[in-house]
Amino acid sequence: MASLDSISLFSNCGAGDIGFARAGFRFKVLAEIDERRLEVALLNHGDASGVAGDLRQTWRKVVATYREQCGSVRPTLLSACPPCQGMSSARSSRGLESDAAAGSRDTRNLLVEVVAEVAREVRPRVVVVENVPAFLSRLVIDPASRQAVSAAALLIRLLQTDYRVFPFLTDLADYGIPQRRVRSFLTFIRRDEPAIKVLERADVVPYPLPPAQDAASNRKTLREALADLGAKPLDAMTPATARDETNPMHAVPVWGNSRQYRMVAAIPSGSGGRAWESSQCEKCGQVDVGPEDAVCPMCAAPLLRPVVKEEDGSYRLVKGFRTSSYTRMSPDTPAATITTASGHVGSDLTIHPFENRLLSPFECAYLQTFPDDFDWGEALEQWGTTFVRAIIGEAVPPKFTELHGRTLINLLEGKISELAHETDARVLKAEKRLNRLAGNYSTSVVGAIQCSQSTPPLDDMDRVLMETERLSQGLPCSVQAPRGNTGQRLPGPGVTPQTRTILG
């Protein structure tokens, strides 16, 4: 292969790009709005030049910087992970997923336009975009056509003349990442690449198969992952017990003998339990209480539950989601998704499964599969633990991008390694989601799609999605992997040709 020179947009600390680099790609330019993040990224990509700033203003500089280094040689890979914060519809201010006007008000949702600008200029052989699942379905207004489309569909439209797109929606735990992390991917391959024919002939898509056939057997539990890491046990009670003096990344917030500490300590170790369910009164011990009770029925003291004191002196449970906040991670499944909020006890599933504390940044980085030799420079000392937790939480696990990167390099060399079949549930789910709020763009972007199948059964990935996104909108579309070769093949202008069913 002539060159594996590559460009990264929205690089964060360069974590996902480390996986691509391990597969063989060489990043020549990294671009990131946050100079601190870029500084960390550049420590880990020695060949790369950095372009700091808002890509809406700096994308031409990205192109110029690449050309200064590589001349007219086209990059092999453009890797881009636009920010996902605007995609969620969990907060009412962002509007429903189907509210395109609200989607466009958060201009971060239109940053895919920058990806298309750079791709059109430098014409990479492959473009890989990673994001949260809502990227496939959260509607925005297409600035050109004024139609409601998802951010993903907008990017597909912008690149469809030159690229064929392959969507994918997977729980990365299926690939041995010790964490439930459901993410969407779009891999674009230039239409003149011989790889397109290779994929078509074999009915496969440019994504790796999980290492073992049965995805469930690739899953690593949190118990196993923490045992492998072998980090020193910590306890949030005192400054001395809350940190490992030999490892500054292995430290947690000190709670002292606070109510918060006692509330966490009251959740049985290894139970995956919730403080919301605690029936512990600090004075009376175990008491008989209902799910809405905030105080002990015997002595009226607040229970060891998340409670607040009202102005009139009474207590009530804290408002909010009770399924995952103030909850220990379960040891016998992969870890819960590592987020930017791993330093908050009231955020989703941030409590250590056995010990009375949060996970440390060291543990979070391990669960995100950062390599042991990741160079943090002075990030922790200069910018603090909240910053480090945020960049860990936003990273794409490099273990997955390494697998994906190897797949892509093999494919560009004409080799078909173990690739996912085009009827893989991960492909079907991605397309289903792309068509979820179908309307006008199911035909204009994804293509006319035929239907005659039924819905795949609700599986683990669906459940994680529902838990993590709390989206309660109905799904008008129903798909299932075709059995045999019975369906009619109708290639859309953008998406890989498939046999699909859209009902309703």
Ligand SMILES: C[S@@+](CC[C@H](N)C(=O)[O-])C[C@H]1O[C@@H](n2cnc3c(N)ncnc32)[C@H](O)[C@@H]1O
């Ligand atoms: C999801 S993270 C990327 C993760 C990265 N691929 C990794 O594996 O570490 C998105 C990044 O985009 C950056 N970003 C957000 N808005 C931006 C903009 N307008 N221009 C450039 N970077 C931006 C954020 O600071 C954040 O680091």
